[in-house]
Amino acid sequence: MQSIQSFFHKDHKLPKLSGKEWLNLWLFIFAPNVLFLALAWYTNTARPILNWDYLWIGILWLMPYRILRIFASLIFVLAILFDFLMLLIQIFPFLDISAIQYFLPFLTVAPKSYLLGLGILFLYVLLMPYVMLRWGRQHHRGYGVILFLSLLGLGYHLRDVKYIDFSAIMGRSNYFLSQSQSYLYYDASKSDFILAAKRDPILSPMSADKEKASSRFLQPQSDKILFVIAESWGASRKSEMTQMILQKVYEQKSRFDFIQTGIFDFSGSTVQGELRELCGLAVENGYALSRLAAQPFEKCLPNQLKKQGYKTISMHGTSGLLYDRTGWYQKAGLQQNLFGENFHDLKRCSAFNGVCDSELRQVVGKIFAQYTKPDDKLFFYWLTLTSHHPYDLDDVHNHRFNCELWGMKPNGEVCGNFKLQTQFFDDFAMLIQQPEMKGVEVIVVGDHMPPLSDGEDIYPFVRWQAVSWLHFKIKA
Incomplete structure (x- = not known):
């Protein structure tokens, strides 16, 4: 408790960062989005360019307390799940997580590209939290937190702005500049289309x-x-x-x-x-x-x-x-x-x-x-x-x-x-x-x-x- 109090009472000054340090910080911010943006491009599905969920997690990764960084890594896995589901429901239209079992028998005859994608995703879930955890220690916390919060504020302001104007259901129109994939999943699950399918x-x-x-x-x-x-x-x-x-x-x-x-x-x-x-x-x-x-x-x-x-x-x-x-x-x-x-x-x-x-x-x-x-x-x-x-x-x-x-x-x-x-x-x-x-x-x-x-x-x-x-x- 005393260490936490001393952290907030300390006079923190932000040093100057080199161009390389700034580049690394921006890469740290956008890195969690890269895989799913690539998957969205490959599968011709919709996805926000910047997923808010990873911004909140990034702030916790920058904290000096180990327990917060470990908690961030666990939440990161959950954020990946929602990111993956928002892609999956555009390819196989369902919103019930339990329905995944229906597709398991088809894995034996699935295209190699599907199996490769699942393999990459599995490795990503295993390795990315560790990489981000170590990477977060290398950046200046002050600049990192300011940037994350600024992007969150800007993203909220632009939450309805799309880079492709397209109207559809089941997540096919989610071409947002910035949005939360977990929120979009929740919003989709409450749509009239889905609620009718459950009645x-x-x-x-x-x-x-x-x-x-x-x-x-x-x-x-x-x-x-x-x-x-x-x-x-x-x-x-x-x-x-x-x-x-x-x-x-x-x-x-x-x-x-x-x-x-x-x-x-x-x-x-x-x-x-x-x-x-x-x-x-x-x-x-x-x-x-x-x-x-x-x-x-x-x-x-x-x-x-x-x-x-x-x-x-x-x-x-x-x-x-x-x-x-x-x-x-x-x-x-x-x-x-x-x-x-x-x-x-x-x-x-x-x-x-x-x-x-x-x-x-x-x-x-x-x-x-x-x-x-x-x-x-x-x-x-x-x-x-x-x-x-x-x-x-x-x-x-x-x-x-x-x-x-x-x-x-x-x-x-x-x-x-x-x-x-x-x-x-x-x-x-x-x-x-x-x-x-x-x-x-x-x-x-x-x-x-x-x-x-x-x-x-x-x-x-x-x-x-x-x-x-x-x-x-x-x-x-």
């Missing part, structure tokens, strides 16, 4: 006047069925827009037994659209669907087809943990479920860092090629992803849809949505040309209207709260 849902049969595209499947059912729910495929205000989007599919109409398209009203989220089509159910209150018993899902279309001898398969480009799909898909009767975790070697797009739909098109063809015998029955359900809001133009490789022709902002979200939908259907047109797709009945339907956040007027281009559908059967 028990209430399921009820859809009202008789509500339409669903799956009711249009031929009776008796075709032996080969491809059912696609297209992310954010709304209803174009003008039929000519829809014709442009579907042009490459309609060019093949001579190869179809029939082809039809239309629209119907619907308001809801993606998972509500899925339950509408797969099960004829409406959902309220929340989306923790895996907590429900199997009984509400007994009448779902995949369950009905499974009883008739169909192999039922689903595919989605991001983590199966999102919307509890690893749980409720099985209850709905989908026997084999393929998620982003199963396709670690395929190219990723911006939406939830999921596998690009253009990549998954190849997977569809390969699976149908396994069911070409006359008595084979297959129901394949594909929930697309790349056209998810905010419709990143970096994911567009097909610019056939002419936004300027319709008066859309070339870099706006409306244009991005229409380009991504056109791109999907152009790729889809190539899929249905493959020989293994002969005799397949196809329905593609939107889950919900495209949400927008950039302020562009949607009315001239998209019908409010409506989705489109497409139905055809390829000649055997």
